[in-house]
Structures are given as C-alpha cells and as structure tokens.
Amino acid sequence: MRARLHFRSLESRILTLFMLLIVAVQVIGLLVIQRGIESNARAAIAQELTNGSKVFRRLLDQNAQSLRFGARLLARDTAFVAAIGNNDETDRATIESALANHGRRIKASASMLVSAERTISATTSEVQAAGLKKLVLGMLDQAEASDGANGIGIVDRYPYQVVVMPVKAPIVIGWIVMTFPIDRQIADEMRNISALHTSIVTRDSKGQWLPVGSTFPVPVATELVQHMESAKPGPDGAFEVELADGLYSARRLAIGEDAGQGVSVVLARSFDEAIAEYSRLERWLLGLTVAGIVISASVSVVTAKRIAQPIRELVSVAKRLEKGDYKGQIEFVREDEIGTLAHAFDSMREGIARREQEIRRLAYWDTLTNLPNRAQFVVHLETSIADARKRESSVFVLMMDLDRFKHVNDVMGHTFGDALLRQVAERLQLTLTSRRNTSAQVARLGGDEFAVLLPNCDLQLAQLVARELLASLETPLSLDDQMVDIGAGVGIAGYPLHGDGAEQLMSLAEVAMYTAKQRTEGAVVYDAVFDQSSAQSLSLLTELRNAIERNEFRLFVQPKISLATGKAVGAEALVRWVHPERGNVFPDQFIPFAEQTGFIRVLTRWMMEQSAILSHELASQGIHLKLSVNLSTRDLMDQDLPAKFADVLARHQLGPSAFCLEITESAIMDDPVRAQQTLERLHLMGMDLSIDDFGTGYSSLAYLKRLPVNELKIDKSFVLNMEHDTGDAKIVRSTIDLGHNMGLRVVAEGIESEAVWRLLVLMGCDQAQGYFMSRPIPASGLAQWIRQWQPPDGLAEDPVASAAK
Known part of the structure; x- marks a missing residue:
C-alpha cells in the first residue's frame, strides 16, 4: 500500500512523465532517423542501379566500337583485300593467318570471313562459326548498308558480342566477322567503374538461367540466379533478394536475344554497404540518447523534489485550513511560482477567515439594523x-x-x-x-x-x-x-x-x-x-404541510403557443392537490389560504423544484420550452427568493433562461419598492419576468415601465369574448401595442376558439394559451402532447422540431 501511494505521489508522477516524454522523444527520433536512412539508402541504390544500367550499355557500345574499328582496319588492308580477291589456296592460308593475328591483337575470341556468296569461307573457331552462322548471315545486309553492324550472339549458352564489317574492292567482296566474349572480364570492369556487383546470365529456350560471369563468388552467383527465377521484378526490372552475405537490391537488364535464347546483365547493390556510412552516426545517436536519458533522469529527480516538497508542505497547511485553523501564517521565502502559490494560500487563508465571519454575520444578522434575521x-x-x-x-x-x-x-x-x-x-x-x-x-x-x-x-x-x-x-x-x-x-x-x-x-x-x-x-x-373556516383552516395548514411530505401535490402544465408559427414555445406550471380523503382539491380552495398563512413560499419552492425536474427531462428528449411559474406577494417580499431559485437551477443543471416568473399587478403594487428590488435581482440572474393578468389591477404605467419585465399577459377576461365584444377587442389591441412599444412580449390567455386565435394573429400578439389549444394536463404528458399538437391550418409545422429548437 505504501509503495502504491508513493507511486501516486506528485513527485513520482512528475518523474515518470518526464522519463516517458524523454524516452518517447528519443525512441521516436531514432525510429525516424532509421526510417530516413533506410529510405535514403533505397533511393540511392535505385539511382545507382539506373545509372549502372546506362554505364553498362555504354561499356558494351565502347567494346563494339573497338571491335568495329579493329575489323575496319583489317577490311581495308590492301594485302588482305587482294588475297580475298584472288581466292586461291595460297591466299586462303594468308586470309586465315591475317584473321588469327588481327583477332589476337584486338582480343577477339574468334574471327571469320564471309564470302561474297554469303558462306563462311574462313574462321579461327569452327564452333563459334557454326553457332553464330545464322546470326551473322542475318547481319550482312545491315553491315553493307551501314558500313558495319554489331549484335549479341549465344553459343553453348555463352554470350558473345559480334561485329560484322564489309570488305569492299570497291564493291563488297566479303565480310569480316569478329566476336568478343561477354564474361567475367566485362563484369569486373563494370564493378570497378560503378561499385555494383555485375553478373552476366543467359536464358535457354526453356527459360532456365545460367550465370556465365559474375563479380560474386560462384555459389552466391548461383543463388542469385535461383532467386531471380522466382522473383517478381517491378516495371523497371528491379527486385530485392536475400543472399548469403546480405540483402541486395538488383535490376536485370536484357542486352540481347539469339535463336530463342536471351542474355542479360544483373546489377546488384548491397544494402549493408549502402548504409555502412550511416552506421557510425546511428551509434553516436544511440550513445547520445542513452546519455540524454541519464542526464534528464537526474535533472527530473531534482526538479520533482523541488516542486513536490513545498507542495507537500502546502497540503499540510490546507488540511489545517480544512479543520478551521486559520491562525498559522504560511512562510515560504521563494521567488518562483511555488512562492507565489504559498503567498496566494496565505491570502486565501486570510480571505476565508474574513468571509466565514462575514457569511456567518450575513446568514444570521440583518445588515441594515444589525438585528437577528x-x-x-x-x-x-x-x-x-x-x-x-x-x-x-x-x-x-x-x-x-x-x-x-x-x-x-x-x-x-x-x-x-x-x-x-x-x-x-x-x-x-x-x-x-x-x-x-x-x-x-x-x-x-x-x-x-x-x-x-x-x-x-x-x-x-x-x-x-x-x-x-x-x-x-x-x-x-x-x-x-x-x-x-x-x-x-x-x-x-x-x-x-x-x-x-x-x-x-x-x-x-x-x-x-x-x-x-x-x-x-x-x-x-x-x-x-x-382563518377561513376556523378549525378547518387550522387543519388545512397541517394538511398542506403533510401534502408536501406525502407528495400529494401534482404538477400540471398548460402549453403556450407562438401565434406566428403555431409551435409550442413554453408552458405555464400549475399545481393540483390530490387529497387522500377529499379527492381533487382545486387551487381556488387552498392557494388563497396558503398566501394568507405564508405557506405559499413553501409551495412556490415546490413548484420551482418540480418545474426544474420537468425542464431537465424535456431537454433530455430534445424539447426546450420556457416554463412559467407564478409568484405571490409573499414571494416578492422574500429576500432569499433569488438565492433559492439559484440553488434549484444549479442542482438541476439548468440556465435561468429556462424559466419565466409571472407576477400579478396586485402583488407588485402591494409594495412596489420591495417588489422592484426582488424583481431586479431575479432579472440580473437572467430569468424572464412576466406581468400576469395585466389590465385587471390598478398599477401605474409610469411605475410599470421601470420594472425589468420581459412579458405582459393579457387577462383572459378580455380575451374570452373579444370575438363578439368590440370593447374587449379594442382593449386587447391596445394592450398588445402598448407591450410592443415597451419592448415586451405579449401573451394572451383564455383562447377558446379558432376565431379568437386568428384575431390575435392579426393584432400581432406573440403567444397564447387556452382551452382551444389545451386544457391543463399532467406534466408527464407534455412531451406526448407536443408531438401530437397540430396548429390551425396554415401554421402546420413540425411541433417537435420547433420545441427542440
């Protein structure tokens, strides 16, 4: 357990975090560098192979040019040309001697003469003459037309570079043929020029490959050919092969075809050799990484101790503060952030002590008279x-x-x-x-x-x-x-x-x-x-208190509809009492008594709590309505009312804009000054305020315009009969204009017919509620009602989508 706590300490966490970060950065760096080295090596090898292919072709061309030059010298030798022209036995010996001597000088493997009748009349190698006869005869026309030709021929699976040069006197009287072996010598020469391993391979008519000359040892060259047969080269002929001495990237270059046989050169580059120059750099990086981790670990330990030790001391101070000990001062002589934190702790200690004293005084004492509250x-x-x-x-x-x-x-x-x-x-x-x-x-x-x-x-x-x-x-x-x-x-x-x-x-x-x-x-x-009904009123007060405890009250709501769109935008919260003996007790039978006895404050708190629960449930279904809750005169006189509402909102994670508080004109005018103070505090919280039953009281418009209200509700006594009573219609129209001129939202209650609905739409009223839309319904059925509600024709939009907005 002690080891677990030690591991969970701030010091160990700081050290662990630093070490993880350092190791992660170093490892990632090494991986990135290693990946870069490998990528660069592959790119360099690919470029080397490409260049090597060009170099090898150039080398073959140079050899061909050398052979053609040597053959041209012999073809223009006067004595040689004369011997060909005489065509007798004495001259035949001279021709064969000249072919042999000249071939040795230019290091040709075989020399031959083709007569004007296109037959091989003299040769230094009967085997090559027989094997190359078809190829040579096929090159005569090209040689005559181009003053020489060269090609690749294969004899007994060994490749040769063949040069044909015409002998003219002045017409063509024959052709000189020179052959040059493509073997280990040219491979070594290519290796010296390009540092690429070079292998000359031939393919018979059955597709079998045979190495005939390679810079690799024979076993390795044989292994290369075996892998080459199964490898799948890319479009450029490149492929990778794992040989006995390492991984190679190779490219096969076809250089000639002869009678169904082929000859190719395979250029190979070792990966180990390509990255050898980077190996020392990797070792240096690895050494630096290990050294950096060791140094960083040491610095991390010192840093973690420097950070954690004063914090542990501050934790002990915080525990003293938790127990209510505000006397001991915090003394840290440091100029860094820890010292600033310690100073802040000390200031917090003094501030908490002062605030606790002030809170205690405000909670139990009246600040104006210094009397108990x-x-x-x-x-x-x-x-x-x-x-x-x-x-x-x-x-x-x-x-x-x-x-x-x-x-x-x-x-x-x-x-x-x-x-x-x-x-x-x-x-x-x-x-x-x-x-x-x-x-x-x-x-x-x-x-x-x-x-x-x-x-x-x-x-x-x-x-x-x-x-x-x-x-x-x-x-x-x-x-x-x-x-x-x-x-x-x-x-x-x-x-x-x-x-x-x-x-x-x-x-x-x-x-x-x-x-x-x-x-x-x-x-x-x-x-x-x-009390009303004397003993019955006394029992009613007790029953009201029990009703709260026994959950006998029920929350009902009456929807509020936007007249412009026909969508549900809010609902007024109403209370119903389901008495276990009396049955349903109507609000008119207990609300006045609750206001008289002061129980209305408890009931208002219950209404706000239940409305908050409903608002939270609706929001979870994507339905966002503004719920209206009524306030009484007693509520407006309660100085703690804003704090009580703030507590309800905080517990249910709701914003003040989710509610609208309705106050009657009579409640405001009983004590306008105190009412205005309470309303201003509620308004500063962000709650909408509404004047309910507007037009039935005796309020002064000069005073009402100073109130921080957002809404006027026209009393239903003016709305019920406005379809048939022009006086009521004029009052409603004037009230709507008055509210709009004051920048207020106007709500009409008591709509019981579609005709009244459409009259209010024409007058520009904002919202309405009444039996035409819905009677008060249980709060649990509000969501279902919203889904089923259909406004009058012409305003039929999706009510659920509207409420969700």
Whole structure:
C-alpha cells in the first residue's frame, strides 16, 4: 500500500512523465532517423542501379566500337583485300593467318570471313562459326548498308558480342566477322567503374538461367540466379533478394536475344554497404540518447523534489485550513511560482477567515439594523420551544408590521426608509431592555416586519409587552428635520397555546398581525376564527404541510403557443392537490389560504423544484420550452427568493433562461419598492419576468415601465369574448401595442376558439394559451402532447422540431 501511494505521489508522477516524454522523444527520433536512412539508402541504390544500367550499355557500345574499328582496319588492308580477291589456296592460308593475328591483337575470341556468296569461307573457331552462322548471315545486309553492324550472339549458352564489317574492292567482296566474349572480364570492369556487383546470365529456350560471369563468388552467383527465377521484378526490372552475405537490391537488364535464347546483365547493390556510412552516426545517436536519458533522469529527480516538497508542505497547511485553523501564517521565502502559490494560500487563508465571519454575520444578522434575521430568529424560537417543552412552560412570539411605511418609502425615498427602520429597531430594543425580562429578543424578518421572542412568558405578559412596544412607536420619529408618525400592527401567538412548531407559531402570529392591521386594533392574539373556516383552516395548514411530505401535490402544465408559427414555445406550471380523503382539491380552495398563512413560499419552492425536474427531462428528449411559474406577494417580499431559485437551477443543471416568473399587478403594487428590488435581482440572474393578468389591477404605467419585465399577459377576461365584444377587442389591441412599444412580449390567455386565435394573429400578439389549444394536463404528458399538437391550418409545422429548437 505504501509503495502504491508513493507511486501516486506528485513527485513520482512528475518523474515518470518526464522519463516517458524523454524516452518517447528519443525512441521516436531514432525510429525516424532509421526510417530516413533506410529510405535514403533505397533511393540511392535505385539511382545507382539506373545509372549502372546506362554505364553498362555504354561499356558494351565502347567494346563494339573497338571491335568495329579493329575489323575496319583489317577490311581495308590492301594485302588482305587482294588475297580475298584472288581466292586461291595460297591466299586462303594468308586470309586465315591475317584473321588469327588481327583477332589476337584486338582480343577477339574468334574471327571469320564471309564470302561474297554469303558462306563462311574462313574462321579461327569452327564452333563459334557454326553457332553464330545464322546470326551473322542475318547481319550482312545491315553491315553493307551501314558500313558495319554489331549484335549479341549465344553459343553453348555463352554470350558473345559480334561485329560484322564489309570488305569492299570497291564493291563488297566479303565480310569480316569478329566476336568478343561477354564474361567475367566485362563484369569486373563494370564493378570497378560503378561499385555494383555485375553478373552476366543467359536464358535457354526453356527459360532456365545460367550465370556465365559474375563479380560474386560462384555459389552466391548461383543463388542469385535461383532467386531471380522466382522473383517478381517491378516495371523497371528491379527486385530485392536475400543472399548469403546480405540483402541486395538488383535490376536485370536484357542486352540481347539469339535463336530463342536471351542474355542479360544483373546489377546488384548491397544494402549493408549502402548504409555502412550511416552506421557510425546511428551509434553516436544511440550513445547520445542513452546519455540524454541519464542526464534528464537526474535533472527530473531534482526538479520533482523541488516542486513536490513545498507542495507537500502546502497540503499540510490546507488540511489545517480544512479543520478551521486559520491562525498559522504560511512562510515560504521563494521567488518562483511555488512562492507565489504559498503567498496566494496565505491570502486565501486570510480571505476565508474574513468571509466565514462575514457569511456567518450575513446568514444570521440583518445588515441594515444589525438585528437577528429570520433564520436566526427561527433557530432561537426552536431552541426556546424545546426548552419550554422540557420545563413545561410557554413561549410567545410577537410579529409586527409597520403602518404607512410603504407610503414613507414612496414619498421620502429608500434612504429615508432605511434610516427609519434603524430608528424603529433601536426603539424596540430600548423598550425591551428597559424591562426586567431581559431574555426577550427582537429580530427583523424582512422589509418592515419585526418579531419579538418572549421565552418563559405567559399570555398576559406577552400582551403587556405588545402594548409597550406599540406605545413606544406612538412617539413620532425625527429624521432629517422630518417628523414621521408611524404605528404598527402586532400579532401574538404562543406555545403550547396555539401551536407547537416554530414555523407554525410564526405563521399564526402573522395571521393575527394581519388581522390587527385590518381591524386597526394594535395588538391581537391569534384566534382560529381568523382563518377561513376556523378549525378547518387550522387543519388545512397541517394538511398542506403533510401534502408536501406525502407528495400529494401534482404538477400540471398548460402549453403556450407562438401565434406566428403555431409551435409550442413554453408552458405555464400549475399545481393540483390530490387529497387522500377529499379527492381533487382545486387551487381556488387552498392557494388563497396558503398566501394568507405564508405557506405559499413553501409551495412556490415546490413548484420551482418540480418545474426544474420537468425542464431537465424535456431537454433530455430534445424539447426546450420556457416554463412559467407564478409568484405571490409573499414571494416578492422574500429576500432569499433569488438565492433559492439559484440553488434549484444549479442542482438541476439548468440556465435561468429556462424559466419565466409571472407576477400579478396586485402583488407588485402591494409594495412596489420591495417588489422592484426582488424583481431586479431575479432579472440580473437572467430569468424572464412576466406581468400576469395585466389590465385587471390598478398599477401605474409610469411605475410599470421601470420594472425589468420581459412579458405582459393579457387577462383572459378580455380575451374570452373579444370575438363578439368590440370593447374587449379594442382593449386587447391596445394592450398588445402598448407591450410592443415597451419592448415586451405579449401573451394572451383564455383562447377558446379558432376565431379568437386568428384575431390575435392579426393584432400581432406573440403567444397564447387556452382551452382551444389545451386544457391543463399532467406534466408527464407534455412531451406526448407536443408531438401530437397540430396548429390551425396554415401554421402546420413540425411541433417537435420547433420545441427542440
């Protein structure tokens, strides 16, 4: 195990990598050089063989010229010509003597005289005369016409160079014939000139080859002939042959034919000899390679240790950081990248320490008032409830919402409003610390909402503290020479009187707070009658919580269609509740209650989660739609909403552009400033924003134009009857023009007929949804619906391809 870990260390990996690279480069270099040497050697040998063929032919021509010159001297000898003309027995001896003497001088193997009657009248070799007779007689006419001729003849499988020269006095009275053997002598001469091994071979009428003269030893020459018979030479006659003393590249050159027999010369070049001059270079390269590997290995070891040792020290520092030890400084006195890395580690240590402290503060403290935020308040409330459960005591929560704060923000601005919130926080803290019960804790939940935790407190004391807090706010606040009257509504709920959980107590206290604000009664203790249907509403809240845990909610969707192309481009996400006892519970029966109790935030988070799952599944099928999710007033007041959405997107690997968040005009106008802050943060994330049910609220167009929205949805109340109501049609047309002038996408909902569809197309509306296209369907059936959807005539394009785009 230790050896395995050591091999996996950075030092060993660096060394291994360096060594592999060096060896690979050196080996590849050697192979490339060796391949180059071999390629060059083959090219050089091929060129040598080509040149050798030319040289050998030139050598034969030179020999022929020499023979013709010697024969011409004899043919023009006066005494010789006279002897031929006399043609008696005495002159015949003279002719034979002249042929023999002249042949020896020019080293001819045989000399002969052909008479004017074309018969061989004299010869120095009867054997050659008989063997060459046919060839010689066939050359007489050419010799007479060209003042001489030469050719190749074969006698007893031995080749001869034959020269025929006419004897004129002044007409042709005969022909002199001289023969020259093509044997080892010419092969040696060729070897001396070109350094090529030369073999003279003849082929009989049966195709059998015989070496008659070679620079090779006889056994090697015989082996060459045997290989030559089975070799398949290329177009240029070249072939490779493995002989006893090595590999040769050879070329056969045919030099003559005689009576079905042939004579050729085989030129051969040894590969070993051709690359001999490169062998020392290869040895030098091999030596340099080995030396380079040894030197590089040594340098690699030193380099690996220099890199790995400080990194090991930095690893130990990182482990200390992992355990939360940020105290020890990192000290490396180095000027290279390792020193820079060490300095960066030290800066990171200090930065992490600061950020952890800041994160802890931001996670549990409100930056504006320096009070605990909602998260910390919930933690303290859960701890207090657990402690009260052990002691059998009670805990109360006061939830407070300021009156007229929205008006102050709109008139005086956000800076003034922030300063006002800080003064309210100071006044609440001062009021609580003035009491003997110093365990009370105040927190800012968000916006203008505050909460007070009263552990070990009964109902009477909670009501008393609430009255004192309200009284402290009755005194006007002074800011920038401005006197501001501000009040509050306070809701009271406690454990175990009203609920047994932190979230439940806060929800009930919030219900009581809104009741207090509606009745302008100051402080109100929670009562079940405040909820719709009293006890039924209480059970409904519990059932809503259980519905999440038991997965009773179902995601439905209603497709959104592009009116220009008839293609599905999006879908609105809707929720349905399948109750185990009540059956299907319609949204109108539980959504308002969820908004009232604050449970809508949990439901919105569920909707976003399920929509993200659906979007991911559709994308895996090549279908890309923009899913619309509705936000409530409570959602817009949630400062953590953007972070929650970002977490969902990250977990499902989706981009913000996959969603469009729909907000009603009424939700925006309940608190325009806070709503705009939340919307701007969502817009910066890259999410599309849509104003839902446009035209049914009381929003100001001057304010709406400042919102970072991308889409307007015309309420279905204007769309349903626009085919028959010209007033509705005018409103829809004006809204479409307004949206386009503001650079927004316009969506009409509530389309229930093809006539309305075509009216909206004529008006230039961008998208639509309604029963004409599809009622809300289960999310699992959306992909199948897209494949089956067919738009009205004239807009029938492939919906699946459209959705995939």
